[in-house]
Amino acid sequence: MRKRRKKLSLKAGLPPGTVVHIGEERTVPPEYRVFTYTENNFSEQTPSSIDECNALVDRSRVTWINLDGIHEPAVLTRAGEIFHIHPLALEDIGNTEQRPKAEEYEGQIFIVIKMLTYDEATRTIRSEQVSMVLMRNLLITFQERPGDVFEPVRDRIRNSKGKLRRMGADYLGYALIDVIVDNYYYILEVLGERLEDLEDAIAENPGKESLSGVQQIKKELIYLRKSIWPLREVAAALEKRESDLIAKSTILYLRDVYDHTIELIDTLESLRDISSSLIDIYLSSISNRQNVVMKTLTLIATIFMPLTFIVGVYGMNFKDMPELKLAWGYPAVLGLMAAITIGMLIYFKRSGWFR
């Protein structure tokens, strides 16, 4: 989840409410998809402009407009005009660096949330901003890119499965948030599993890659934290807000989302703790290993330095060294050295040197 360098600072000095796209540059045209449904029927269409979307809105039914691609300010501005979206909300939709939040403006609730997906192939986490504007019987969602985690919700609309078709736009909004939050569990599980693998790897052989693996996860947890902590506030704000736009029966479900965010935070913090202690384990392993190396060196030096000294002595060229002339001088010295070596090894053994 290498942070793409988006220039949030480009906005500096612009009047508030100015729609500027801050995020990856993209050139493909936005895509639109509109669902309208009641309990008994539904329609799904893919218009090609925001005005066409508007034509499909039927306030007696529930309408869900999904817009993929927020990189064209003109489209956002037009959407703002048509649906009377508050300028500050519009500005936030265009700014993909927006912190998750829930805000109520007159007649509309505005929600920003991060949708996280895990790319198995590249083993990276992709973050995408999803903005929602909830009005009476109308939900407009804005995404950065086509492709999302909403397909199960769409299927539930199509198949008339569960309560979704019987409930209003607020419940649809909840269902989308719920499916996003469920994906967070998946991300955390993946990270948790990678941590467990790294733990095994470190226990077996503490290599440099294991450490950088843990550091990588730790960094991803830092970014995740920035998405998940505000999520809790979003859930709490929605649950507690007494708004006409949110039915009482939906509140209970939002409380469930809130519980989930608490649990996510618990898990996130546990993973942080675990990754910290993995680093400690790694460092103490390295330290242990260094100790073994040092001991080896010291052992070798302590044994061979005296021996080398002794043979040096009898390599001296003094004229008058009586030992040299003795017949048993050579074997005696060899024996002496063997004795020294054995003595030292016993001493080391006794002082627990080999443990």
Next chain:
Amino acid sequence: MRKRRKKLSLKAGLPPGTVVHIGEERTVPPEYRVFTYTENNFSEQTPSSIDECNALVDRSRVTWINLDGIHEPAVLTRAGEIFHIHPLALEDIGNTEQRPKAEEYEGQIFIVIKMLTYDEATRTIRSEQVSMVLMRNLLITFQERPGDVFEPVRDRIRNSKGKLRRMGADYLGYALIDVIVDNYYYILEVLGERLEDLEDAIAENPGKESLSGVQQIKKELIYLRKSIWPLREVAAALEKRESDLIAKSTILYLRDVYDHTIELIDTLESLRDISSSLIDIYLSSISNRQNVVMKTLTLIATIFMPLTFIVGVYGMNFKDMPELKLAWGYPAVLGLMAAITIGMLIYFKRSGWFR
């Protein structure tokens, strides 16, 4: 307490209220046990289906239905229908990764809690989720596996001991929570004792196994934390909730449970502190030991390198080295070297090298 890899993420995208079993896969059929009692009499039965359980419910007495085995969604769904359990509660019962919580729905209080047991043989902590649904004169408890810590409570029902038989289903619920919480003390005591043993082991000989022992406990404390901290919220929620389902006299007992959870948290945090400082002690021991090794090496090298140099000098083959021809040259050099060695040892002694 190696976390079993349960796929919480399997739920992603399913409509809320869908009962999915998330947890260990099991194939044995669920077991049922039903107690009904008043102050004067009681009956205990083991029906074989949830419908049979229902037939035994007598709302004029206190009924406790205990279900072991939540891995069959069909059974949970049926229980939901019969007893009008809220869909969100049902979903949580099936999800063994649920965070401990207490929730009130209409006419029922729903509690999720973790039951921890310590397996002496494998020295591992086993965690099992217990869900309770409290209604008027009826308590339904759901467990993952047969075998629990409730036997003393069952005995109290059977023996008409204490207030239990005189009080309602709310007090029964309290008694079950109380016995679960009491077991947490046992777990923490076991971990505390293991920490004390490790402390002794580290003080004596800081081996790698001691460290990994502490790290293991630290990790278990991280998981325990996830069970104990929310427990406090559960206890607080129950104590403060003004519900018809909880009698005033029971509130006092719930406050006692709350106090216990606070104490558990205190103990848990102390154990975390202690395990952290054990790691510090271990690391400084390792560092000390390394120091000893380094000192030995340096001592040996500092003494023998100059000596080896000296004998090397007199091993040179220069034609004209007057010392070599002196009769007392050899003993003089030996004496010189002895003097150097003694001098160095004195110097080291004085500079506190051997401390």
Next chain:
Amino acid sequence: MRKRRKKLSLKAGLPPGTVVHIGEERTVPPEYRVFTYTENNFSEQTPSSIDECNALVDRSRVTWINLDGIHEPAVLTRAGEIFHIHPLALEDIGNTEQRPKAEEYEGQIFIVIKMLTYDEATRTIRSEQVSMVLMRNLLITFQERPGDVFEPVRDRIRNSKGKLRRMGADYLGYALIDVIVDNYYYILEVLGERLEDLEDAIAENPGKESLSGVQQIKKELIYLRKSIWPLREVAAALEKRESDLIAKSTILYLRDVYDHTIELIDTLESLRDISSSLIDIYLSSISNRQNVVMKTLTLIATIFMPLTFIVGVYGMNFKDMPELKLAWGYPAVLGLMAAITIGMLIYFKRSGWFR
């Protein structure tokens, strides 16, 4: 303050309100002491049973019953019956692992607090649980062992010194808490002084014992924390509770106790900070010392290895080594080696090697 291993978990499964003694096993019989007093007179007696104590209670005067020895459940149970002590309070009195707390039951305030004493001889902190039950004109205190810090308060009763004799049982309770809290200051002062001594010791010569001394204090601070933090809640609860049992004039004094607990916590946290930074100092001293050792080794090796090599060269037995035959060859080589040594020392000096 090695934690005595009391089996708190023995209680698991017993019905709440069951009086079980959790603590050190003792066999001596409990001791009783009863004071009754008004402003003008007082009596002090030592009955031999709890029933005799009851006979001495005079509700028109202030009565203080002090019971030493809570290890006999029968006595506690009997006291509960006579004085209508709440079952949960009775249970807590018997459990010496109880967290400090203040609880109000009908017509009585129940307080648990830890009395700490410092044993100069063994340099250990002893912790003893004191429970108080405050009723109208009656204070009952329960201790684990004879011997306490209350003697000054008893003297004040005997000598009619100060306000004590003019005020009610609530003020007596305050006076006892105050004297206990004052002893905490003493404990913290002792620990503070020991830390200062250790700081001096570490500055002078960082030995292993200094470190384990700091670690020991750190561990004691962890246990103290568990006594002192809840004390603040106790003081706050007493000060804020609007109970008939506590006179308005006493509230002011309880606020003073509260201030003292805040100050104790401040001091405790400061001591923790100091002990942490002492460990840092110790570790950096060790690291520094290791550096000195390494430098010595490197210095020796760097000087003698080249020299040994040079003498080795002229120890070779090649037939044709012209230098060997030169008359000034030997002094030249000696000179060369002297030059190398001096050059190296100058180089090391310049690169700040000796700092």
Next chain:
Amino acid sequence: MRKRRKKLSLKAGLPPGTVVHIGEERTVPPEYRVFTYTENNFSEQTPSSIDECNALVDRSRVTWINLDGIHEPAVLTRAGEIFHIHPLALEDIGNTEQRPKAEEYEGQIFIVIKMLTYDEATRTIRSEQVSMVLMRNLLITFQERPGDVFEPVRDRIRNSKGKLRRMGADYLGYALIDVIVDNYYYILEVLGERLEDLEDAIAENPGKESLSGVQQIKKELIYLRKSIWPLREVAAALEKRESDLIAKSTILYLRDVYDHTIELIDTLESLRDISSSLIDIYLSSISNRQNVVMKTLTLIATIFMPLTFIVGVYGMNFKDMPELKLAWGYPAVLGLMAAITIGMLIYFKRSGWFR
């Protein structure tokens, strides 16, 4: 952002409300710039004294007086007299070490805020204090130096772009705060990018400069923290204050500023986390590298010490060393040494020494 040593302590003992300039010493005269505007027209002037500014104020229009240079107490005192600025506010304007805050005095809101600018050339962050006094239709801003980030706002006044010209002095104040806050994003982005560069540098080759680079950023983050955290309180205070001076429609915009400050704090804390973990990575790299060095040394010593010992043995001058006389003695010893070397290398290889 080396903190210029301003002597805040110079103020000690002066009566409150005394205007003293605490900050960089400057000698240039203050500069003034006055905007007055309504929706339909505007005027921009640069008077040369504070009295001239006053003459330009038209309370039926919005007036913005901007004063560059607060180092002359006389000017501040005069401004205070003319515009009835509260003495405590005046004192704070002169003290460039003032903590960001928002305060309401009668008929005026006083805001202190830090304007941060990043100097690309010197790669340093410059901090400048901006004080604002908001009255009915009048905004007075005080800066330390000419040159600011307000040019875009001035352009918006000149070009009648956006809502700015239609709204009151409160909205102007908001616009200025907003543009300052937007610049904070830029600073944090710059620091974030520098951290990413340092991360790459450390991964590649952990040099001392990388470490000091991270330490430098860490220190800047400490200072930034002192500017950003209070900013949140400022934004919260403004948003929540029910003052006649702030229109309801502006509140919504202030809430947006508040959200931005929360996001800034999130980002700041993330950067702190990242810089901490960078230091960990650096240290473990150093430790790893040291390990490699130690291993090399040990490898060399372990191989050559025994060999040197062996050749030393056959360099001894004993008369009676039979091996020396054997024809194949020399090649045999060479072979032996080769065998030892190869054996050791195989042993090291097998024990994972080269990993």
Next chain:
Amino acid sequence: MRKRRKKLSLKAGLPPGTVVHIGEERTVPPEYRVFTYTENNFSEQTPSSIDECNALVDRSRVTWINLDGIHEPAVLTRAGEIFHIHPLALEDIGNTEQRPKAEEYEGQIFIVIKMLTYDEATRTIRSEQVSMVLMRNLLITFQERPGDVFEPVRDRIRNSKGKLRRMGADYLGYALIDVIVDNYYYILEVLGERLEDLEDAIAENPGKESLSGVQQIKKELIYLRKSIWPLREVAAALEKRESDLIAKSTILYLRDVYDHTIELIDTLESLRDISSSLIDIYLSSISNRQNVVMKTLTLIATIFMPLTFIVGVYGMNFKDMPELKLAWGYPAVLGLMAAITIGMLIYFKRSGWFR
């Protein structure tokens, strides 16, 4: 700021309200100074007893009694009698270890605060306790020693400068607190400058003294914390207390003091952060330096060990070593050794050994 060992525990067991002097032992008699003033005139006197002070009190004017020397309990007790100071306040005045606090008793506000002064000569921070009792038109201040930071306030009374003479005793109290707080800035500035000096010293040459300097400052910050944090509560309590003794116009000034304490805390925490990161820098410098030492050693050993081995080979006394008899054998070996050395240096160079 070595903590003088005052025996706070001496108080244990004394009845509350007992005036005991806890602090440095002193024998000089207390000094008294009394100011009385209205807007138009003032008088300054130095009586020699507390009763004489009382005679000078004129309740129609503002009276300030300043008492230097609180070590005589009799004086404090007498002051308590004369001015009806609450016993608990009296006790706190005598106890120089009292935590800063503000308390309201009937008709009086009691404030304890720490006055810090920096002694340039010994580079130490001196702490002195100042207690204030504020009554209607009367302020009594108690100090431990003559000599304080109040001289500027006295001058303002004498010179009729500022608002001081026009306002009541509450404003005088504020002025004294303000001047004490201003001195805290000075202390923190001094510590900040010392930290900057130490930072430069560590960057240049990380010596042991630098480290102990930082540790010293860190310890002083721990003590300062104990003075400054409660100060914030004092300021908040005074600002929020709705007391007849504090005029509305003074509240605004107290709020300013509160802001200052917040800023002090910010600065204090920043200094703590900085000193922590200085220690990190120091440790990593030491580690770096150790690395350099190790590298030098390894370089030397790696080059000379093989060379010494080679010359050892040709120092062997085998009869049959053909190389020895070759005319070019000696130069060839020398060349070989030169080649090995150069080869190694190139290898080290390439592997970045010298970086």
